[in-house]
Amino acid sequence: MSARKQAVRLNRREFLIAGTGVAGSLVLGLPRMTAADGDERMLGFFVQINADGSIVIGSNQPEIGQGVRTALPMLVAEELDVEWSTVSVRQMPLGIVKTADGYAWKYGGQGVGGSTGLTSNWDYMREVGATARRQLIRAAAKRLGVAEDQCSTRPGVVICAGQEVTYGELIAEAALLDLPAEPPPLKDIDDYRIVGSQQRTVDAHEIVTGKTKYGVDTAEADMRYAVIARAPVLNARVKSFDDTAAREIAGVLDVFTVEGPEMGEPYVILASGVAVVATSTWAAMKGRNALRIDWEQSPSAADSSEKFWQENQQMLRSEGQVVLDDGDYDGAIAAAERVVTRQYRVPFVSHAPLEPQNCYAHVQEDRCHIIVPTQMPSGASRAAAAVTGLPRENIHVDMTRVGGGFGRRLTNDYVAEAAMISKKTGWPIKLQWTREDDMRNDFYRPGGLHEMRAGLNGDGRVTAWTQRLASGSKYYRRPNMPDEDLWKAELYPDDFPRRLVANMRLEYFHNAIGLPRGSWRAPAHNVNGFVVQSFLDELAHETDQDPLQFRLDVLGEARELEYGNHGGPTFNPGRLSRLLKFVAERIGYGKSLPKGRGIGIATHFTFGGYAAHAIEVTVSDAGDLIIERVVAAIDCGLAVHPNAVEAQLEGGTIDGLSTALGLEITVRDGQVQQSNFDDYPLARLSMVPAQFETHILPWDDVPTGVGEMGLPSAAPALTNAIFAATGRRIRNLPIGDQLKG
Amino acid sequence: MIRFTVNSEEVTFDGEGDTPLLWVLRDHLQLTGTKFGCGGGFCGACTVHVGGRARRSCMMPVASIANRSVLTIEGLASEKNGLHSVQQAWLELDVPQCGYCQAGQIMAAVDFLERYPQPTDAEIDKNIKNLCRCGTYVRIRKAIHRAAELIAAGESA
Numbered sequence: 001m002s003a004r005k006q007a008v009r010l011n012r013r014e015f016l017i018a019g020t021g022v023a024g025s026l027v028l029g030l031p032r033m034t035a036a037d038g039d040e041r042m043l044g045f046f047v048q049i050n051a052d053g054s055i056v057i058g059s060n061q062p063e064i065g066q067g068v069r070t071a072l073p074m075l076v077a078e079e080l081d082v083e084w085s086t087v088s089v090r091q092m093p094l095g096i097v098k099t100a101d102g103y104a105w106k107y108g109g110q111g112v113g114g115s116t117g118l119t120s121n122w123d124y125m126r127e128v129g130a131t132a133r134r135q136l137i138r139a140a141a142k143r144l145g146v147a148e149d150q151c152s153t154r155p156g157v158v159i160c161a162g163q164e165v166t167y168g169e170l171i172a173e174a175a176l177l178d179l180p181a182e183p184p185p186l187k188d189i190d191d192y193r194i195v196g197s198q199q200r201t202v203d204a205h206e207i208v209t210g211k212t213k214y215g216v217d218t219a220e221a222d223m224r225y226a227v228i229a230r231a232p233v234l235n236a237r238v239k240s241f242d243d244t245a246a247r248e249i250a251g252v253l254d255v256f257t258v259e260g261p262e263m264g265e266p267y268v269i270l271a272s273g274v275a276v277v278a279t280s281t282w283a284a285m286k287g288r289n290a291l292r293i294d295w296e297q298s299p300s301a302a303d304s305s306e307k308f309w310q311e312n313q314q315m316l317r318s319e320g321q322v323v324l325d326d327g328d329y330d331g332a333i334a335a336a337e338r339v340v341t342r343q344y345r346v347p348f349v350s351h352a353p354l355e356p357q358n359c360y361a362h363v364q365e366d367r368c369h370i371i372v373p374t375q376m377p378s379g380a381s382r383a384a385a386a387v388t389g390l391p392r393e394n395i396h397v398d399m400t401r402v403g404g405g406f407g408r409r410l411t412n413d414y415v416a417e418a419a420m421i422s423k424k425t426g427w428p429i430k431l432q433w434t435r436e437d438d439m440r441n442d443f444y445r446p447g448g449l450h451e452m453r454a455g456l457n458g459d460g461r462v463t464a465w466t467q468r469l470a471s472g473s474k475y476y477r478r479p480n481m482p483d484e485d486l487w488k489a490e491l492y493p494d495d496f497p498r499r500l501v502a503n504m505r506l507e508y509f510h511n512a513i514g515l516p517r518g519s520w521r522a523p524a525h526n527v528n529g530f531v532v533q534s535f536l537d538e539l540a541h542e543t544d545q546d547p548l549q550f551r552l553d554v555l556g557e558a559r560e561l562e563y564g565n566h567g568g569p570t571f572n573p574g575r576l577s578r579l580l581k582f583v584a585e586r587i588g589y590g591k592s593l594p595k596g597r598g599i600g601i602a603t604h605f606t607f608g609g610y611a612a613h614a615i616e617v618t619v620s621d622a623g624d625l626i627i628e629r630v631v632a633a634i635d636c637g638l639a640v641h642p643n644a645v646e647a648q649l650e651g652g653t654i655d656g657l658s659t660a661l662g663l664e665i666t667v668r669d670g671q672v673q674q675s676n677f678d679d680y681p682l683a684r685l686s687m688v689p690a691q692f693e694t695h696i697l698p699w700d701d702v703p704t705g706v707g708e709m710g711l712p713s714a715a716p717a718l719t720n721a722i723f724a725a726t727g728r729r730i731r732n733l734p735i736g737d738q739l740k741g
Numbered sequence: 742m743i744r745f746t747v748n749s750e751e752v753t754f755d756g757e758g759d760t761p762l763l764w765v766l767r768d769h770l771q772l773t774g775t776k777f778g779c780g781g782g783f784c785g786a787c788t789v790h791v792g793g794r795a796r797r798s799c800m801m802p803v804a805s806i807a808n809r810s811v812l813t814i815e816g817l818a819s820e821k822n823g824l825h826s827v828q829q830a831w832l833e834l835d836v837p838q839c840g841y842c843q844a845g846q847i848m849a850a851v852d853f854l855e856r857y858p859q860p861t862d863a864e865i866d867k868n869i870k871n872l873c874r875c876g877t878y879v880r881i882r883k884a885i886h887r888a889a890e891l892i893a894a895g896e897s898a
Contacts, residue, residue, distance in 0.1 A: 065839030065875050200835045207840035208828040210774020210814030214841060217773035225768070250757060280756070281777075282764040354778050354786055354841045354874040403776070403841030404874045435779040647838055647877070654876030677783035677872060686866035688878040 041171055045092070045107050046076060046125075047132040049171040053156050055082050058092040060107040061117050062375050063203075064405030065651075066707045067644030068117040070202045072125045074641055078194040079129030079187060081153040082167070089202045094377035094397035103392060111376045113410050113519065114566055115607045115705025118640060122703055130184035132174075139174035140165045189701045195640050203401065215373035215400045218360040218430055226421045226431045227284040228258055229291050230271040230441055233670040234514040235263045236298035237272040245290040246276060251283030254425055255291070258417060263299050263514075266479040268386060269413045270441045270516055275421050281432050298670055300514030305447075305666040308513045309345065312449035312470035315509035316343075320468060321484065324493040327503035332464035336455025340542050342535055345732040346527045347664040348447035348472070350680060351520055355403020356438045359418035362428035363388050368395045368419065369428075373402035375409040383412040387419040406655075407519035411443055436675040443518025444665050446472045446490065448511075448527065452535040455503075460543040462554060465501045467491065467531070470509035474517045474524075486510045490524050492565040496532060496605060499561045500554055500573060515667060521655060522708035525606045529712025530660070530719070530733065533602035537720045538729065547720065548584050548601055552577050567608035567704075575699060576603040579612035579633045582697060586631045587614040596620060597628070598724025602716035609709035610635040613653065613717035619725045623739035627657065627718065629691040634710060638703045639696050645706045649694040652710025658683030660715035662734050745806045747772065748816025758804030763787045765803045766813060774814035774844045778872070785871030788845035789813045795852035814844035817851065826895060827851050830888035838875035846871050850885050859889055 042048050048056040057076045063069040073089050095106030108124045133153060140158035141148040143165065151160040158165050206212040231237065243255040260272025274293055278284035333339060360371040361384065368388050374380045377397045385392045402409060418431040433441075448471025455464035474489035475481045487508035498504060520526065540550035558574025580603045584590075589599055596619050603612035616629040632653045639645045662681045666673045674680040719730040722739070730738060743754045747770060754765050761780075766772045766789070775798055778786030782800040789798045790812040798811075818824045824832070827850050837843045849871050857864050865885055873881065 063839075065837075067838075200832070201837055201840075203840065204832055204835055204837055207837045207843055208824070208831045208847060209818055210772075210844045212840060213773070214776075216777060217767075219771060219773070280760075280764065280768045282757070282760045282768070286757075352874060354776075354784065354839070354872065356777065402839060404839045406874075432777075435781065435784075643835055647835075647880075650879045651838055651876035654878060655874075658876070676781050677779050678781065682872050682874060683876075683878075684872060685869050685878040685881060688876075688882070690862045690882060692879045 043132045043135055043171060043175055044128065045095070046128045047080060049167045051168045053086060053166055053168045055080070055087045056090050057087055058090050058107070060092045060095070060110050061121065062110070062112050062377065062399050062402055062405075063091070064112060064375060064402040064409070066112065066117060066648060067201065067641055068112065070199060071118055071641035071644060072121055073202070074194050074199065075122065075125035076129035078192055079126045080133050081155055083155045084194050084199060086156065091399060093399065094381055096378065096381065096392060098393045111378060112405065113375055113407065115609065115707045115709065117705065117707070118703055119608070119705050126186050127183060130186055131179070134180070134184040135174040135177055136167055136170050138177055139170045143170070143173060189638070196638065196642065198643050199641060200643065212401055214355050214403045215358045215360070215371065216355050216403065216432070218371045218400065220360060220362070220371070220428050222428055223360070224253060224277050224279065224425070224427045224429045225281045225284045226275055226277045226418070226429045227288050227434070228273040228275045228417060228431070228437070229288045229293060230273040230437060231260065231295055231298070232440070233295065233298045234300035234303060234667070236295040236301075236670070238274060239294040239296045241274050241294065242292040245292070246287040249283060249287045249290055251279040252287035253277045253279065255287065256424060258420055264477065266477050267411070267413060267516060268383065269416050277421060277425055277427070277429060284432070285434070301670040303514050303670045304668050308447065308472070308511060308667070309449065311511055312509070315470040315511070316449060316451050316468055320470070320507040320509040321487060322505060322507050323487050323491060324504065324506040326498070326505070329464050329466060329503045329505040332503035333453070333455045336463055337458045338456045338543060339453065340456070340539055341451065341453045342538055343731060344450045344452065344531045344534060346448055346450070346530060347666070347733055348444040348515060348517070349520065349659055349663050350439050350442045350444055350665050350674070351406040351408035352439060352680060352682065353404030353406055353408055356435055357414040357433040358431060359415045360428070360430045361415070361418035361422040363419055363422040366390070366394060369398075370395065370415060370419070371398045371400060372412070372415055373400050373409060374412055374415065375402070375405045376412060379410070379412040380415040383416040384419045387416050388423055406521045407523065408442065410519050435677070439675050439680055440672045443516045445520030445526065446474050446517045448472070448490065450531045452531065454535070454539055456539065456543055460545050460550070462497070462501050462539065464503040465497055466505040466507065468507040468509075470511055472511045472513050472515060472517055474519060476512065476517055483510070491528070492524060494563045494565045494568070494571065495528060496573070497554060500556065513667070514670065521652070522606050522711045525604060525708065525712040526656070529602070529604040529606070530715045533604065533713060533716035534719055534729075534731070537600070537716070537723065541723070548580060548589060551580060551603070567606065571605050575610045575635050576605060576612065579603055579610055579635055579697060582695065583612045583614035583631045583633050586693065586695070587616060587629060589614060596725055598721045598726070600717045600720025600722070600724055602713040602720060604712040606709045606712055607705060609704035609706060611649070611709045611713055613713045615717040615721045617718065617721040617725050619722060619739055623737070623741060625722065625735070625739055627687065627689050629689055631693045631695070632710060632714070633695040633697055634706065635697045635699050636704045636706045636709065637699045638701050639698060640703050642696055645696055646694045648706045649710040650692070652708065653714045654683065654688060656711040656714030657718055658687065660718055660733050660735055661687065662736060664734050743803055743807050745808060746810045748811070748813060754803055759802045761799050762789070762801040762803050762806055762811065763798040766798065772813050772815050776841055776844060778842065778845070783872070784842070785849055786842045786845040788848040788871065790848060790852060795849050814848060817847065825851060826891035827854065827884070827888040829891055830884040833887060834880045834884040836877050836880040836884050838877055842871060842873045846873065846881055850888065854885065854889055854892060858892065860885060
């Protein structure tokens with residue numbers, strides 16, 4: 001059975017479990033689901049058809065700007081066979097039901113990370129639409145006394161042997177029909193009208209008129225406002241505090257300690273602190289400013305970036321954990337005509353979504369209501385359950401549109417904090433983080449020092465390859481995480497050049513600096529894409545080869561290689577070659593350029609999707625860098641929602657460039673030194689050239705995700721361009737003022 | 742008691758005068774289209790117009806707004822004229838990703854286009870400083886040019 005068939009079957013089982021959980025008996029399917037929701041215009045959980053023919057489609061996933069709230073309903077509408085212009089979209093809450101085997105999904109799996117929002121719902125959402133369409137056809141056939149196979153549809157209408165009935169007329173009857181056991185047929189790709197078409201973001205009008213509600217905008221009855229003064233030093237704990245002045249601030253209602261995690265233990269929340277609850281956000285902030293807190297000495301008080309980099313350098317002089325050893329690496333190095341070794345340093349960075357963390361929580365004796373911007377609503381449910389002791393089925397989680405994710409909101413520490421505060425006070429509260437809270441309390445993208453070494457033969461071909469990495473693993477302080485598995489978050493062994501270079505070794509060293517770390521857009525890829533594509537460029541230049549041809553020679557022709565990491569089961573290097581050739585041609589690779597001007601290229605395979613960049617820069621004698629032109633291309637298989645694919649490629653590219661240009665989180669005396677956008681300078685519009693192209697190169701009829709793919713190859717294309725322009729190789733990020741002087 | 746107008750309506754605020762306009766708009770007037778992004782005047786998510794000019798509302802104590810007029814994203818479109826040309830252009834280019842910064846971007850662009858009705862790329866680069874974490878800058882630049890066209894066409898019509 002193919003992977004695709006299995007996915008259909010699994011999703012279908014989830015569909016039926018849903019019926020079981022709600023109605024309490026087996027395989028009741030759509031009609032009973034309808035009864036449970038108490039709305040006779042509903043056909044299952046996702047599809048509502050109004051009398052006037054307008055359609056409301058439920059979106060089960062968090063919308064973080066990646067476009068799933070548009071793309072997933074497009075899949076339903078396609079199979080349901082309705083006009084897209086008649087569709088509006090409704091955000092669904094977290095749906096979990098308790099079964100004999102634990103908790104099951106009510107609305108299918110919910111959560112967005114690893115660029116899976118579309119791919120993991122590709123079969124499921126199409127089946128939702130096709131199932132609803134089949135029920136409408138069956139209802140029409142029954143009403144008209146016609147065989148089902150004599151019926152078909154056009155948008156919004158069932159046609160049975162020449163007679164037409166609108167969906168709006170059929171919905172009540174369709175909702176009462178049992179659900180057939182077998183899955184409905186799905187459309188052929190050639191029949192798609194909506195999938196693959198240019199559509200606007202469904203919420204665009206609401207957004208540009210200021211009506212869209214984000215988590216930060218939550219305002220519920222009797223709600224109080226809370227902020228927390230968190231430990232300024234990593235892993236420090238509250239010793240005592242004086243709240244006399246804070247309580248004198250008008251509007252301050254309560255002040256109390258929030259217990260943080262034990263050093264080394266998994267994080268439920270990030271830091272120990274003191275909560276201030278007030279009648280307004282500003283009163284809570286003022287109250288916090290008036291607190292006097294004594295902190296205990298922290299075990300991380302001596303942590304610093306300087307020490308971190310020294311330790312990494314030290315570790316690389318020893319032998320680490322060999323996590324991949326293909327062929328005979330040592331022998332191949334010994335036999336190589338040429339051996340090249342380089343080090344690259346990639347810093348810790350922060351997610352900095354523009355909407356600071358926030359969460360509404362109302363904990364009552366027997367229930368809890370959470371309203372939160374999150375990427376993982378099930379994690380929010382678990383966090384609230386852990387804090388309140390309530391069973392998860394009594395915790396209702398509503399999701400708002402999310403003001404940026406980037407991986408930060410995969411963790412729900414701020415949900416746990418909000419639940420703690422509501423539980424302690426009994427009030428419905430909205431916890432608000434400030435920008436400073438967010439930048440100093442993050443699950444940072446791990447920093448690391450990479451030592452790359454390659455052996456090349458007399459023809460300039462790579463015969464041996466190693467990456468030795470000393471870093472702070474993302475898996476630090478994860479529950480049940482053995483030390484020997486820490487490397488798995490930082491090195492994906494099947495990444496390029498696995499199976500393309502016969503003798504390959506990967507070696508890991510862990511640095512236990514006390515900074516929290518987590519998933520940051522294209523985890524590990526965002527670092528390794530830079531390191532690998534920089535090193536390839538260096539190898540080409542060191543051996544007087546053309547950087548494009550050198551890469552094409554390593555990648556070779558289109559063929560499927562086994563790929564066991566996330567994004568597999570295969571990796572096709574020829575798809576990278578195709579993209580590289582495309583962006584190179586578009587930008588005029590090889591053309592003669594004036595002094596100080598250069599073109600760089602790079603490509604990377606990320607979680608199943610392929611992207612490449614070509615960038616042209618000018619660097620003045622004074623070291624001023626201007627990005628003149630960007631050409632970005634993505635191969636995401638089938639582009640379901642091309643407008644969003646282009647948007648993600650634009651955004652991912654800019655994120656990669658912005659981060660490489662100026663972003664770094666540093667630590668001194670156990671404290672994160674950055675606090676806001678003055679010392680963490682996200683790129684502004686002026687960085688982005690007017691000559692900025694994005695291209696989608698279709699491949700087959702299966703979509704990959706797109707949220708992360710556009711990022712990893714952007715930074716190395718930039719630094720490779722800088723080298724072409726100046727002969728200066730950027731090996732440490734961020735670029736900062738390295739080009740000056 | 743501080744009196745001022747928001748979107749042409751008289752409002753009063755009887756809390757602390759040091760409360761930033763941002764929080765008065767959001768917590769007290771429930772005008773949540775204006776966003777909190779950084780609290781330090783760096784990001785521009787809180788951009789509104791005060792006395793007809795774009796300002797960072799997180800940096801303005803409400804006491805400084807007394808007797809002045811404030812325009813927020815909620816007041817930019819009118820029933821009579823529909824969407825502002827900048828909003829229209831934002832829709833045409835489908836600028837928003839997460840959308841969180843876009844109210845501030847739009848308010849900044851409206852003010853900018855009043856001063857630079859036919860802007861060059863260089864003028865946009867120099868004047869539009871609002872942060873977008875999603876990186877919608879490519880479309881923002883195009884949308885500003887498009888809005889300039891729409892405004893010019895509206896004036897000549």
